[in-house]
Amino acid sequence: MKLSWIQGKSQSSTAANLDYYSQKIKEAAQKNPAIIFLPELMTSDYFAIKQDPANFKLALELDSPEIKEFQNLAKQLKIDLMLPFFEKQSSALFFNSTIHINHQGQIVSHYRKMHIPDDPGFNEKYYFSPGDKGFVVTQCQEAKVGLLICWDQWFPEAARITALKGAEILYYPTAIGWDDNEDPSVYKSQVEAWTTIMRAHAIANNVFVVAVNRTGREGHLNFWGHSFVADPFGKILIQNETEESVNHLDIDLAEIESARRVWPFFRDRRVDAYGDITSKWLS
């Protein structure tokens, strides 16, 4: 099956971003992928760079005309579309979400980011309520995809539960970048750690990982791209650099079962001894 992903750059306004990603989706669709993956919060600039009440107006409701446009596009192009956006549930609650729009244009799954960061330049706890839908696996035409978002990637628990629910591909739309306020000497090791932890989720669960990052500069953040696909042994099949790009890769889901015959980790999990994982600290 063919996957496509868009390592995209924000165009400064919601209207411009919607137009930009619509064009990129049409471009990707020319290669007849089964699924098209987009980066985190793709409908706007990465507004969480600072706290500003005015930014809440950037959120979209699930039944907004903007989302409807993408439903029409998925139906027209007959593709499964993974759409990460800033979601307004009501005037009271906002989420960092992904919806899966299937090839008939229907919203079939809806995930709300479970792990919310809050660090200098990434003020997400100000905007987003932590996800209230648990971990979500969605059935595409050709694969089961686990919907996770960015900061979730640092938590093996999220990858594990999503894999237990049957995910064959773990999808991490991301907005991670180098910060001008940090020493450039750490830039390389940050990308390395970010890549390594997701490769490990592929290995531990014998699944594919698709990580799709933003690229381009926004204020003091320089989104680092480096989107990649890893196979069920954690091998990187392809990794972007920092360029804006529409990307394609053929993968073979049968490799999941092959990997599970070589390293049958699920057989040996000590679920009788994992109860402590629901503790915050044990020392």
Add this chain to the structure above:
Amino acid sequence: MKLSWIQGKSQSSTAANLDYYSQKIKEAAQKNPAIIFLPELMTSDYFAIKQDPANFKLALELDSPEIKEFQNLAKQLKIDLMLPFFEKQSSALFFNSTIHINHQGQIVSHYRKMHIPDDPGFNEKYYFSPGDKGFVVTQCQEAKVGLLICWDQWFPEAARITALKGAEILYYPTAIGWDDNEDPSVYKSQVEAWTTIMRAHAIANNVFVVAVNRTGREGHLNFWGHSFVADPFGKILIQNETEESVNHLDIDLAEIESARRVWPFFRDRRVDAYGDITSKWLS
């Protein structure tokens, strides 16, 4: 603090192995390390290469004279010694274990491998009962060490619970090798996956990882060495190749807290949503 580890090669008999590792421990102690780490099942050949009832006689009881020798050695050298061995509890039960002998020669902690593999060349389920002591963190003079063994390294749950119990260093004594019956084209990617998953445990938990593998050929297995130490960002500080060696490294445990300020993952764990991790499968 200084760590030492011995990437050792089996000497074919228990007597020869005990003598070999005693000599290597004395050699390591000359550099005044705080802790000396040894590889998995270091008291004998890797007998689990096949099923043979005669091999059960290789097991040692906790109060055996052989273990007592190592207690004397740790006391004499004033070091914390991590000793992985084939443990006989009774005629009925055998374990793949590690004990921590402190600088006064006392056995202060005892871990029994929780995850037991069973694959061609690694018939461990035939010999070892799965660990019944849960996950163990032991207090050394200068650090808290999490005791894990080999196959445990593929399970993020084990690393996480051990870290929650306060481990600053996750220690994985290991017996992993290339198998003559496998295609050599996979050798490099096996070492890469093995290294990657443990680096990810360092990253996810902001702790050090010390992996100490056997080296040398035993039958159709060629133990691949590549012992390493990773820092709390998952960066490999040092990695052996396949040589027999006595190794030393100075580490700074303050890097754990620094890493936790940059990437404060523990703050954001969704312990309310992790209950499903105690399931074998959810699909």
